[in-house]
Amino acid sequence: MDDRFLEAQRRAPRGEFANALRERLTALERDAEVHPARRGRRWLAAGLAAAALAVAFTFPAVRAAAQQMLDVFRVRDFAAVQVDAARIQQLENRHLDPGSVLGGKVETVHEGGPPQRFANVDAAAAAAGFTPARPTLLPAALAPESVFVTGAATMRMTVDEAKLRSLLESLDVRDLELPPGLDQAPIEVRRPTVVVQTFAGPRHRRVALVQCASPEVSLPRGLDLARLGEIGMRVLGVAPAEAHRIATSIDWRTTLVVPVMSSATRFQQLDVNGARGLLLETTQTQVPGGPDRGPGRVLLWTHDGRVYAVMGDLESLDIVQIAQSVH
Amino acid sequence: MAMEQVIPGWRWLSPAREQDWDALYAEQMPRVYNFLRFRVGNDTVAEDLTSIVFEKAWRARSRYRRDLAAFGTWLFAIARNVATDHFRQRREHAPLAAAAGVASGATPEELAERRSDGERLARLLAPLPARERELVALKYGAGLTNRAIARLTGLGESNVGTILHRVVVQLRAEWGERS
Numbered sequence: 436m437d438d439r440f441l442e443a444q445r446r447a448p449r450g451e452f453a454n455a456l457r458e459r460l461t462a463l464e465r466d467a468e469v470h471p472a473r474r475g476r477r478w479l480a481a482g483l484a485a486a487a488l489a490v491a492f493t494f495p496a497v498r499a500a501a502q503q504m505l506d507v508f509r510v511r512d513f514a515a516v517q518v519d520a521a522r523i524q525q526l527e528n529r530h531l532d533p534g535s536v537l538g539g540k541v542e543t544v545h546e547g548g549p550p551q552r553f554a555n556v557d558a559a560a561a562a563a564g565f566t567p568a569r570p571t572l573l574p575a576a577l578a579p580e581s582v583f584v585t586g587a588a589t590m591r592m593t594v595d596e597a598k599l600r601s602l603l604e605s606l607d608v609r610d611l612e613l614p615p616g617l618d619q620a621p622i623e624v625r626r627p628t629v630v631v632q633t634f635a636g637p638r639h640r641r642v643a644l645v646q647c648a649s650p651e652v653s654l655p656r657g658l659d660l661a662r663l664g665e666i667g668m669r670v671l672g673v674a675p676a677e678a679h680r681i682a683t684s685i686d687w688r689t690t691l692v693v694p695v696m697s698s699a700t701r702f703q704q705l706d707v708n709g710a711r712g713l714l715l716e717t718t719q720t721q722v723p724g725g726p727d728r729g730p731g732r733v734l735l736w737t738h739d740g741r742v743y744a745v746m747g748d749l750e751s752l753d754i755v756q757i758a759q760s761v762h
Numbered sequence: 763m764a765m766e767q768v769i770p771g772w773r774w775l776s777p778a779r780e781q782d783w784d785a786l787y788a789e790q791m792p793r794v795y796n797f798l799r800f801r802v803g804n805d806t807v808a809e810d811l812t813s814i815v816f817e818k819a820w821r822a823r824s825r826y827r828r829d830l831a832a833f834g835t836w837l838f839a840i841a842r843n844v845a846t847d848h849f850r851q852r853r854e855h856a857p858l859a860a861a862a863g864v865a866s867g868a869t870p871e872e873l874a875e876r877r878s879d880g881e882r883l884a885r886l887l888a889p890l891p892a893r894e895r896e897l898v899a900l901k902y903g904a905g906l907t908n909r910a911i912a913r914l915t916g917l918g919e920s921n922v923g924t925i926l927h928r929v930v931v932q933l934r935a936e937w938g939e940r941s
Contacts, residue, residue, distance in 0.1 A: 442902055
């Protein structure tokens with residue numbers, strides 16, 4: 436089929452038009468940045484809120500907090516919880532983000548800025564502030580492609596108990612009491628600097644290794660995390676009995692609960708160099724910076740206080756081998 | 763499907779997927795613009811509609827800050843709606859203007875204008891039914907694959923290919939006659 440006559444009809448937009456539109460879009464961005472409410476929404480929209488709520492409340496590992504009256508939680512272990520895709524869609528349709536779920540004020544304390552690209556890991560180390568680990572085994576003829584570093588970011592929110600209660604009622608979650616001391620409780624989420632190494636191979640295979648220090652969440656000391664976690668799971672559509680069972684069986688001080696939607700066809704826990712990892716097999720996996728991919732896997736684990744993820748469209752064994760070789 | 767659809771909250775925890783918005787704009791704007799050129803057959807209107815698409819998308823882009831593929835798909839979903847709204851308003855407000863560039867008895871000025879690429883394209887595509895014209899716009903204006911078009915439109919991929927083949931054969935014959 437000779438369709439070149441149609442392809443030849445494409446035209447580059449006028450430069451004047453392209454520049455003027457880009458300037459208007461930049462103005463829109465500036466407008467968003469000077470309006471705190473919009474800024475908060477923008478920040479939070481980057482993560483699904485109810486989910487982030489559950490994530491935030493489930494960051495593990497209490498350590499002696501420097502701040503008085505605050506407990507700080509860090510990721511050491513993972514546990515997957517299957518959540519209701521229809522409920523996630525329902526929350527998205529209602530434009531719920533962590534701020535609106537918690538009902539209170541949301542503030543971006545510090546933006547991480549756009550990712551910076553480096554030629555190799557050594558060049559990225561200075562920007563990262565640590566020496567990134569790298570895989571010593573790359574199957575499927577994979578070769579290093581690029582390295583990105585994204586700076587640390589911090590978000591602060593306060594809880595509005597009345598609004599949270601109203602949300603639960605609207606979702607028909609009426610059997611759970613909110614923990615005492617929740618109203619106006621300050622919550623701070625700190626995402627450390629993240630390094631992403633991507634690897635490319637034949638047949639457009641791409642794999643990414645993501646690593647960072649553990650994200651941290653500061654909460655008022657003494658909050659009932661198990662109940663908060665249970666509430667988070669119920670918001671995400673986990674059945675009452677299952678949410679209660681999980682909430683009362685996991686160690687909330689050491690475990691990050693990962694809400695997994697049904698598009699993850701399978702998940703399992705396995706050993707990664709002595710640490711417990713969580714392997715998700717997905718219907719489609721997208722490597723950072725890449726297009727939509729086919730079926731893929733994501734393996735999450737922690738080691739020496741650092742959180743790692745390997746993701747790509749390789750077989751599980753290959754993903755695990757890459758993870759095992761990261762040093 | 764992006765990781766966000768597998769692990770809610772992933773985007774926030776995974777800034778590696780943060781987009782370079784300038785690069786995204788440079789890549790996607792010409793595709794959206796050409797999609798709309800093919801749809802409406804008028805460069806000026808295509809610019810106006812492209813502005814509408816991007817301004818709508820930009821206001822909510824943070825939702826896609828780490829998901830370029832999803833943002834691109836979303837852009838074209840918006841562009842399709844914007845084009846549909848454009849035609850709906852045109853029908854409501856200026857029904858006689860519907861057949862862009864195909865009126866007979868044109869003045870010399872109009873004939874000269876028709877020599878432009880945009881007008882020629884408009885004349886070629888104007889008789890097509892809306893669905894066929896949209897498929898041509900997505901394929902040859904936006905440069906999307908049949909698979910991507912199928913995902914956007916809800917048609918089967920093979921169906922997209924069949925329709926496009928038939929339409930292109932028809933258009934090529936008309937293009938030859940008009941040359």
